[in-house]
C-alpha cells in the first residue's frame with residue numbers, strides 16, 4: 001500500500017526544493033496543496049486538490065484515495081517540521097501510513113540571507129493563532145515569527161511598541177522570489193508601513 005508523502009518544498013523558488021522532493025512529486029498520482037504550492041508544479045500535469053480551509057474534506061479524500069492505492073503527495077511550504085499540515089494529518093493517519101520529506105524553512109532561508117546562525121532565537125508562529133509576542137521576546141536573544149493576514153508586521157509593532165520600540169525588527173517579504181525584500185530597522189520605524197501578505201518577522205535586541 002502506498003504511503004502518503006508529505007513533502008516540504010521550501011520558501012517558494014524552485015532552486016530551494018530538494019532533489020528527493022522533485023523525485024517524489026514526479027512519481028505522484030495526486031498532488032494536494034495550497035494554490036501557491038500547486039502552482040510550482042503545474043507543468044507536471046498531475047491531478048491536484050487545493051486546500052483552502054477545507055481540511056476535513058481533504059483528509060477524507062486522502063483516506064479514500066489511499067485505499068485506492070493512489071500515490072498521494074501533500075505539498076507544504078518551507079519545512080514539514082515547522083508549523084506545517086503534518087501535525088493535523090497525523091491526527092488521522094498512523095506513522096506507517098505516511099512518509100515525511102523535509103524542506104528548507106522560511107527561517108533557515110532568512111537567516112542565510114542575513115548571513116547569521118539562528119542559535120538562541122525563539123521560533124514561533126502567529127499564522128492562524130494569537131500569541132503574546134512580548135511574553136516570548138525576553139526569553140531569547142531574538143524571536144522569529146511567521147505572520148498571516150491578521151497578525152501582520154504592523155500589528156506586531158502595535159502590540160510591542162511601548163516596551164520594545166527601540167529593539168531591532170527585520171521583515172522578510174516574498175523570500176526566495178524575484179520580488180524578495182528584506183527590510184531592517186528599529187521597531188518604531190515600522191509604524192504604519194505596509195508589507196506583502198507573505199512575510200516573516202524577526203525582533204531582537206538592537207546592537208549598534
Ligand SMILES: C[S@@+](CC[C@H](N)C(=O)[O-])C[C@H]1O[C@@H](n2cnc3c(N)ncnc32)[C@H](O)[C@@H]1O
Pocket residue numbers: 010011012076077078079080081082083084104105106107127145146147148172173174175176177198199200
Ligand atoms: C503555514 S506557515 C508554514 C511555515 C513553513 N512550514 C516554514 O517552514 O517556513 C506559512 C507562513 O510561512 C511564512 N512564509 C512561508 N514562505 C514564505 C516566503 N517565501 N516568504 C516569506 N514568508 C514565508 C509566512 O509567514 C506564511 O504565512
